Amino acid sequence: MTESVKRGRPPLVLVINDQEWSTRSLDTILGPNGYAVLRAYTGAKGIERARSAHPDMVIVDANLPDMDGLDVCRELRESGIISATTPVVMMTTGHPTRQQRLEALRVGAWEYLGHPIDAEELLLRFDTYTRAKQEADRSRDEGLLDQITGLYNVHGLARRARELGSQAFRQHGPLACVVLSPEIADEAGQPLDESEIDALTTRIANVLRETGRVSDAIGRVGEAEFAVFAPGTDAEGAEGFARRIAQRIEMEHGGKVRLRAGYHAVRDFREASIEPVDLLRRASSALHMKPAATAHGGAEWIQGFDSPVSAS
Secondary structure, eight states: OOGGGGGSSOOEEEEEOOOHHHHHHHHHHHGGGTOEEEEESSHHHHHHHHHHHOOSEEEEESBOSSSBHHHHHHHHHHTTSSOTTSOEEEEESSOOOHHHHHHHHHTTOSEEEESSOOHHHHHHHHHHHHHHHHHHHHHHHHHHBOTTTSSBOHHHHHHHHHHHHHHHHHHTOOEEEEEEEEOOBOTTSOBOOHHHHHHHHHHHHHHHHHHSOTTOEEEEEETTEEEEEEETOOHHHHHHHHHHHHHHHHHHTTTOOOEEEEEEEESOHHHHTOOHHHHHHHHHHHHHSOOOBOTTSSBOSEEETTSOOOOO
């Protein structure tokens, strides 16, 4: 048994290969040595599974029934489905030529291996690759995640927002940011103590995590303030998201916890000529604006950056 089993969770390896004999031979090597193996038999299915499973390593056969293995590797890298620290290993029957190895390296593969497989050498290589990947993930997460909620911190959210902004820019798509915060006072108007704020913060974070989509970037940006970047979402969708969160929180706390929300959204991120951080600033500004009066004489708890506000 190799060193891989001593690192906590088993490293997840995605094998994209339609040859049953080849995938079974990898299974017999990887499984007993502490790896979890996920299979895909076509390039398209492999890309789909990489997107949902976030593997620690991907092994791609050079000749797949629906697409070239090099194209699979290129798509995984260029689309950002896997991180730059995720090793991709190309494999082929026989011995790859120098030209094949160079082409694989150009599209982001770390290795191009051929059959027959030397099991001991393979495990030593894979242990090194997956250990580097998991340590990079750990270092990244420790620097980008909020310690109380497990959501992104300000730095992590900004980084993820830039990625979403790049995607929306390429696609001429909408992008929204919603900022939410609870009233941190009890029914008598007295400020909550630190433990009460932490408990409330954790619960709201859990609701955001449960309610948000996989594609959303959710972070904690203040003591009890949260921001959500939502790709493919316009102003109406941003407001609807905030209302769903507020309804869930109010139901769980019997109406004793009140939320406020601000948002800003653009229909075409490229045409808007705006940076993701500007969306956050404007949504935060909307949150902290003096609430507009409602038709019933109360104060609106959710406001868009461009919404009218009540007179000072």
